[in-house]
Amino acid sequence: VIIKAGEKVVGLEILSAFSGVLIAAQSRVNGALSDEMGDSLEAAIVSFSTGLLFITLIAVFRKDVRAGFRQIFKATKAGKMPPWTLAAGVLGASFVAMQTHVVPIVGVALFTVASLAGQTAISLWVDKLGLSGGAKSLITKRRVIAAIITVIAVLVSVIDKLEADNFQLFALLLALIAGALVGVQRALNGQINGHSQNSYTTSLLNFITGTSFLTLFIIILIALGRVELDPLPIGPWWIYTGGVIGVIYIAATSLIVQHLGVLTFTLFSVGGQLIASLLLDIYSPTQGVSVSWYLVSGIAMTYIGVLVGGVRQSRLERR
Numbered sequence: 203v204i205i206k207a208g209e210k211v212v213g214l215e216i217l218s219a220f221s222g223v224l225i226a227a228q229s230r231v232n233g234a235l236s237d238e239m240g241d242s243l244e245a246a247i248v249s250f251s252t253g254l255l256f257i258t259l260i261a262v263f264r265k266d267v268r269a270g271f272r273q274i275f276k277a278t279k280a281g282k283m284p285p286w287t288l289a290a291g292v293l294g295a296s297f298v299a300m301q302t303h304v305v306p307i308v309g310v311a312l313f314t315v316a317s318l319a320g321q322t323a324i325s326l327w328v329d330k331l332g333l334s335g336g337a338k339s340l341i342t343k344r345r346v347i348a349a350i351i352t353v354i355a356v357l358v359s360v361i362d363k364l365e366a367d368n369f370q371l372f373a374l375l376l377a378l379i380a381g382a383l384v385g386v387q388r389a390l391n392g393q394i395n396g397h398s399q400n401s402y403t404t405s406l407l408n409f410i411t412g413t414s415f416l417t418l419f420i421i422i423l424i425a426l427g428r429v430e431l432d433p434l435p436i437g438p439w440w441i442y443t444g445g446v447i448g449v450i451y452i453a454a455t456s457l458i459v460q461h462l463g464v465l466t467f468t469l470f471s472v473g474g475q476l477i478a479s480l481l482l483d484i485y486s487p488t489q490g491v492s493v494s495w496y497l498v499s500g501i502a503m504t505y506i507g508v509l510v511g512g513v514r515q516s517r518l519e520r521r
C-alpha cells in the first residue's frame with residue numbers, strides 16, 4: 203500500500219511539472235498567434251474567446267458549476283465578498299494581452315523569468331493584505347530575499363542584451379507587470395473559489411469577465427479609429443489552442459493541489475515551466491530570440507528564489 207501511495211505522489215508530481223510545461227507552451231502559442239495576426243490585443247481576444255467557448259461546453263453539463271454561481275451571488279449580496287473581486291478575470295485578460303505582445307519580442311524564457319519575478323514580488327503585498335481571503339501574512343526576511351533573488355535573476359538574464367540596439371526594456375517591464383497582475387488575480391480567485399467551491403465556476407467567471415473586458419476595449423479603440431480588425435489567419439492550427447491549454451491547466455491544478463498541496467505543486471510546476479520555456483526558445487524560438495548562458499543562469503536563479511520563498515511552508519503543505 204505504501205508503494206502504491208508513493209507511486210501516486212510521484213505521478214502527481216510529474217503532472218505538476220507537466221502543468222508548468224503547459225503554461226510555457228501557452229506563452230509560445232499566444233505569442234505565435236500575435237505574430238500571425240499582427241496585433242497582440244486581437245490575439246488576446248481570440249485566445250480568451252476559445253478558452254471561454256471550451257470551458258462553457260464543459261460547464262453546460264455540470265450542475266455544480268451553476269450551483270457555484272449561485273453561491274457567488276449569495277456571498278456578494280450578503281457582503282461577504284466585495285463585488286470588485288469578481289473582476290479578477292480582467293487581470294487575467296490583461297496578462298494574456300501583455301503575454302501576446304511581449305513573447306514575440308523577448309522569447310518565452312525571458313518572459314517567464316520576468317513574470318515570475320513580478321509574481322514573487324507582488325505576493326508580499328498580496329499576502330500582507332490577505333487578498334486571497336485567508337489570514338494576513340507577515341512579510342518575512344525569507345520572502346523578501348526570495349523576491350530580491352528573482353528580480354536579480356531578471357537582470358542577470360538580460361546582461362548580454364542591455365547594449366543591443368534592439369533591446370526592448372519596455373517589453374521587459376510589461377512582463378514584470380504581467381506577472382504582478384496574475385499574482386493579484388490568483389489571490390482574488392482564491393476568494394471567489396472559497397465561495398463558489400468549484401474551480402470550473404471560478405474559471406468560467408474569469409473567462410467571461412476577461413473576454414468581455416477585451417472585447418469592450420477593442421470596440422472603443424475601433425470607434426476611435428485606433429484599430430482595424432483583420433481576418434483570422436488560416437493556420438497553423440495550433441496557434442488557436444492557447445485558451446484550451448489554459449482551461450486544461452486550470453482543471454489539472456484543481457485536481458493536483460488537493461492531494462499535493464499548494465507548495466509542492468508550485469515547486470514542480472515552476473520547475474517544469476522554466477525548463478520548458480528554455481527548451482522552447484532553443485528549439486522553437488521566435489524570430490530574433492536567442493539563448494545565452496546569462497539567460498540560463500537567470501532561470502536557475504529564478505527557481506532558487508521560488509525555493510527560498512516556499513521552503514518555510516514545506517512541512518505544513520506536505521502533511
